[in-house]
Amino acid sequence: MQVKGTATLTTVGVLLALAAGALVALSTNVVSNTWLLITEPSNVIPRESSLWTFTPTVMNSGSGDWWLYGEDDENYYYFTGSGDRPYIAASKVDSRGCAGFDSKDFQTWCR
Secondary structure (H helix, E strand, O other), X not given: OHHHHHHHHHHHHHHHHHHHHHHHHHOOOHHHHHHHHHHOXXXXXXXXXXXXXXXEEEEOOOOOOOEEEEEOOOEEEEEOOOOOXXXXXXXXXXXXXXXXXXXXXXXXXXX
């Protein structure tokens, strides 16, 4: 009888661990960022960022599904779509000193 109880407790523990892992993954950007990378070949996650921290803030409204603007804890990003590094990054700390700065208008970013 104890063996059955131990097996049940082990199963419950595994299920709880899986549920906790799923909750953590769903509460971060990793799932949505992975989906963007799979479904749209032109999407990139900036080198300075990660699947866990990058957040697209403005998406392309045309036929493609890629981000135009994004951010993480350290930087703002604008997707140019060309070159080895197809985006422009602006430090959030440095951007505080830019007159007229708008995180969703790269032309206002200090460079």
